[in-house]
Amino acid sequence: NAGVTQTPKFRVLKTGQSMTLLCAQDMNHEYMYWYRQDPGMGLRLIHYSVGEGTTAKGEVPDGYNVSRLKKQNFLLGLESAAPSQTSVYFCASRETWTGGTYGYTFGSGTRLTVV
Amino acid sequence: GENVEQHPSTLSVQEGDSAVIKCTYSDSASNYFPWYKQELGKGPQLIIDIRSNVGEKKDQRIAVTLNKTAKHFSLHITETQPEDSAVYFCAASITETGTALIFGKGTTLSVSS
Numbered sequence: 001n002a003g004v005t006q007t008p009k010f011r012v013l014k015t016g017q018s019m020t021l022l023c024a025q026d027m028n029h030e031y032m033y034w035y036r037q038d039p040g041m042g043l044r045l046i047h048y049s050v051g052e053g054t055t056a057k058g059e060v061p062d063g064y065n066v067s068r069l070k071k072q073n074f075l076l077g078l079e080s081a082a083p084s085q086t087s088v089y090f091c092a093s094r095e096t097w098t099g100g101t102y103g104y105t106f107g108s109g110t111r112l113t114v115v
Numbered sequence: 116g117e118n119v120e121q122h123p124s125t126l127s128v129q130e131g132d133s134a135v136i137k138c139t140y141s142d143s144a145s146n147y148f149p150w151y152k153q154e155l156g157k158g159p160q161l162i163i164d165i166r167s168n169v170g171e172k173k174d175q176r177i178a179v180t181l182n183k184t185a186k187h188f189s190l191h192i193t194e195t196q197p198e199d200s201a202v203y204f205c206a207a208s209i210t211e212t213g214t215a216l217i218f219g220k221g222t223t224l225s226v227s228s
Contacts, residue, residue, distance in 0.1 A: 040220060042221050104161065109158055
């Protein structure tokens, strides 16, 4: 049971290039999230999904797109990377709240550098 | 929307001392307040959480307190150990509406032996 798996773990992009970050969870969770972590800024929500086929914008969605075609996968795309998107990206998932824990399970992160 | 502020940004303590990290939230509708610990190179991990119908919750050396009136909650770590050194994040959300967690900016805790 891997939990939440993010690929790749590291990537260097040139300005203007595109890429897709993949998040996969094997816990049958309905909800999935993408956050970015920058020094001194904490974790900021980029996009999230409340179920297969759904996506919604978070706090900092500009420059990113997402898709949730399969329940277990949540993809984050950068169409034209910019240096401001240099960050560590975390994916998280959680089960539907039924009165118990509302806690997230996080992946180990993708460190992206845009030069 | 919700805004969560966290203090201090850095905290250094001696092994065996207590550590306290404080957070305030803005949305009075928020009712779920978790704390996450992030070790170097890893993703955040839930260590304790509290719901708005509870004032305090303990789990061994860690405890969380909540003051709904003042809209603030705190993490207390007693008898700190070097392995407690990490970045700690507080967060808030509304469980019934399924809103995403909004995080504070984090506190880097250093425990020296």
